[in-house]
Amino acid sequence: MKALVISQLIYDSALDFAHNAGYRIKRLVVEEINNLAIAIHRNRVIVLENFQVNGDCEVLGEVEVPDKLIKKALNLARAQKGLDHLKKQIEMLIDSTKKRD
Numbered sequence: 001m002k003a004l005v006i007s008q009l010i011y012d013s014a015l016d017f018a019h020n021a022g023y024r025i026k027r028l029v030v031e032e033i034n035n036l037a038i039a040i041h042r043n044r045v046i047v048l049e050n051f052q053v054n055g056d057c058e059v060l061g062e063v064e065v066p067d068k069l070i071k072k073a074l075n076l077a078r079a080q081k082g083l084d085h086l087k088k089q090i091e092m093l094i095d096s097t098k099k100r101d
Contacts (some may be wrong), residue, residue, distance in 0.1 A: 001070055003028040003038075008054060028065060029053060035101045038065075038073050047077045 007024045011017040027039040031050055037051035053059065083090075 001030055001032060002062055003030045003065045004053065005029075005063055007060055008057045008059045012092065026060070027051070028063070030065060030070060033070065033074070034069070036073060036077070038069075045073075045076065047073045047080070049077050062100050 006027050006029055008027060009022045009024055011022040016022060025039055025041055027037045030036040030038075034049045035053075037046075037048040039046045039048075046049045
C-alpha cells in the first residue's frame with residue numbers, strides 16, 4: 001500500500017513553541033486507511049489515526065509500505081484506543097495508591 005513520507009515541525013511544549021525550539025520528525029501517512037500515520041519519536045513507534053497533513057507538513061515523497069507493517073500499526077492503534085477507554089479506571093488505581101512501608 002502506498003504512503004506519503006512527510007516531515008512535520010513539532011514542539012514538545014508551549015515554552016518550546018514560544019522560543020521556536022521545535023524540531024522535525026518524519027511520518028508515513030497511509031491516506032487510504034483513515035489517514036494512518038506511523039512515526040518513530042524518542043525511539044518509540046507512534047501510530048495515529050485521522051492524521052491531517054497540513055501547513056506544517058512537507059511531503060517528501062511516497063513509498064510502498066508492506067501490509068504486515070500496516071496490520072501491526074493498526075493493531076497498535078486499536079490497543080491504544082482500548083486503553084484510552086480505560087483511562088478513568090487507570091487514574092482511579094493510581095490515585096488510590098498507598099505508600100509502601
